Amino acid sequence: MDKRTEWTELGLSTVDKMLIWAIPPVLGGVLGWFLPVIAEWASSLPWVPFQGPLELVASLHGPWVALITALLGLLAGMWLSHAAIRESLHVRLSDRELQLSVNGAEAVYTREDIFAAFLDGKELVLVGQQGQELYRQKIEGKARLFTEEFLRHGYPWREGDPYADEYRRWVANSPELTAAMNALFEAREKALREDDKDDADDLRRELSKLGVTVRDEGKRQYWRLHGSRL
CATH class of the missing domain: 3.30.720 (Signal recognition particle alu RNA binding heterodimer, srp9/1)
Structure with a gap:
């Protein structure tokens, strides 16, 4: 009898990974190659921000400039590709x-x-x-x-x-929750407003330890009790 464990992998496909590794570096390299020309054009428009850096790039001349900026764009694209794959769920x-x-x-x-x-x-x-x-x-x-x-x-x-029907929207100082729970919800509301996903996730886990499950809809927080608190 074959007792080998069969594993299935889900997430980015091989084609997805190939595209992610190819597209950002190529676009970065092309953009970097034309960066001196783009900077010269943009520096002539007074409403474009960062005029100082643009004028500095535009002042550089020679074929080596385009090669260096293309290489920098290529490296930046490779970094983005690596980050995109690393941050995707496997x-x-x-x-x-x-x-x-x-x-x-x-x-x-x-x-x-x-x-x-x-x-x-x-x-x-x-x-x-x-x-x-x-x-x-x-x-x-x-x-x-x-x-x-x-x-x-x-x-x-x-x-x-x-458990979809058990959620209720959190409001400040909800009487059904303890002061500690409300404090965590207030801190999490601030994290959501500031788009601080890591802090929001950490606070979600802290609330879970206290017996509260949290679900978000946009910036709104909904909660229900779980475990022995049900």
């Missing part, structure tokens, strides 16, 4: 285990850990057996493939959030 799943990695951070769950898995827009959401949100991250690739592969490997895939 999912690896078998019938027993689910591995997720993005931006150097990894998370592993067994199939038994998961009560529900679903897509909230373009975000993959995993909910634990106590109703807590285990994981939330934007996906890359076709949503249909996530649905098909999670079901094929026996995961409890849902068409939507099974």
Whole structure:
């Protein structure tokens, strides 16, 4: 009997990765090559900002200038390509285990850990057996493939959030929540206004430790209780 574990990988396809590695460097190199000409033209327009740097670039002459700026553009494009791939979610799943990695951070769950898995827009959401949100991250690739592969490997895939009806909108000093919870929501509201995703995610995890699951709709925060607080 063949007991080898079958793994499925989801995320950026090979073609996607090839395009990401090719397009930004090429565009960066082309833009860099023409940068001296563009800078000279832009510096003649008084309403264009950064006149000082533009005039400096426009003052440089010689074929070596275009070569250097093209090389710098190429390197900048390669850095963007690397960042785009590193920050995209990679999912690896078998019938027993689910591995997720993005931006150097990894998370592993067994199939038994998961009560529900679903897509909230373009975000993959995993909910634990106590109703807590285990994981939330934007996906890359076709949503249909996530649905098909999670079901094929026996995961409890849902068409939507099974707790959707339990959320209520957070308002300042919500009487149903403790002072500590409200303080975390206030800090998170500030992070959302400032588009500080890392801080917002950290505060989401802190609220989860207190038994509160958070869902965002734009800059608005919605919450429900999970675990022993239900």
